Amino acid sequence: MITVEHLTKRYGAFTAVNDVSFTCVPGTVTGFLGPNGAGKSTTMRMISGLTPPTSGRTTVNGVAFRDLPNPGRHIGVLLDASAQHSGRTGREILSLSAQLLGVGQKRVDAMLELVGLHGAAEKRRVGNYSLGMRQRLGLAHALLGDPTVLMLDEPANGLDPEGIFWMRGVLRDFADRGGTVMLSSHLLREVEAVADHLVVIGSGRIVADGGKDELLHAGGLYVRSLDPAPLEKALAEAGLSVQPTRDGGFSVAGDAETVGRAALAAGAVLLELRPADSGGLEEMFLRLTSSHDSHDGSRPPGHAPAGTVGAGAATVASQKEAS
Template structure:
């Protein structure tokens, strides 16, 4: 389990993280989302003890990361694959970690095989690795100690579609075996596919959190008709907020309400369904639309509140 409690991090007059609180539970993948500069990486660095919080605290498995006697056996971390020593080979990097953690020597070969790095690739210096190879090496290092908790920042960067699918299955399998996964990624579709819970931050503050299904279900209703202008007018007249898409309307109301308005207006519908099919991207863009502006002052939104995606 990962527990972040009222964490704030200030750099002089700049507040990078502002009173962020959330929990990543065992057996679940928690997607950690936010625009660039929102405070995701700073929060993750606080969790793993690389950045001290100004106030608040973060605990992994019930204690601070820095108090874990052999952290790699409990927590696997990948924050920046490019930070690996370019002058060492992939095998050397894993071997150093294996010796530091006191693991059996064949664990290195097991991890190289798991992440599909060949003997020839493992013998090359990391400076000659592609980004995707660095990511695979970083994942191997994170998994080396068979940790219960994984904390990964953009782990799919540089991976091809097959690699992304492999990564998804790896994380899902880890959670299904009872592990805790905290995953940050800009690949929103991958988060949508693999995550159980979502935490969204903007300007360093939490703007939404809850289960993926609850947050996406709160996104409203997606509807298609051959008369979108008439339907939009009818919905607006009924007090329903309407958002325009490429070929659909999305209404901030449940499907029953939208269907009732369309029926009363005599407008036939082609499609009527909850807007979770519109996906995480739409929800993310709405939740973070204002967070790049100075003076952002929204209150945190939780899954149990109505209009979480509004």
């Protein structure tokens, strides 16, 4: 479980994250969404102990990241797939991390097999890997310690359609076995396909937090009549918010009974009365974030990019920042 409570991060007069609270629970994939500069990466860095918060707190399974014994055995983190030693082979990177985590080489073998980097690919230097191969290695690194929590930033970046489908299956299987997944991605259709829960951030603040089905189907009602004008007037007089649609109907914020009674009073014959189409995650995302001007909360000037964490690297980085 990941718990974020009233998290705030300021850089001088600049507020990157402002009083953010949410929870990622076991057995679910939480999509953590927001436009560029909304504060996603800063939030994830604070969760993983790489950036100290100005105020608020975060915990992983009830414990602050910096207080976790051998944190890679509890949470696997992938924040930047390119932040890997380019001169080492894929197997060398996992083998070194396995020593830090206290897991055997059989786990290294299993992870290379899982992500499709066994055989010749594991012997290549990471500097010769494609971005998609680095993403696969980063996921193997995050899973190496057999954690109960995964936190991934843009894990499908650079993957081909087959790789994206594969990644979706790995994350879904991890959650279905009781794991907690926090996933940040700009590939909204992929998030919609795999996520159970959605947290949307805009300008450093949470603008939506809830179950995927709940958020995507909170679009009110669609109503269409033989005679639109009397119906629109009756709905407005009933105190309902009415928005005309392109096909001559109306999108109404209200319940079916109120709409039906208003139509009856106006003598309007209804042709349709049903839940409005949500338009999917993309439409909801644009609607929620369009009113929030983005700022570069994910990386203030002079702030170094995040790396691949999960097998002790985050602990070292957080200790350096604290010193």
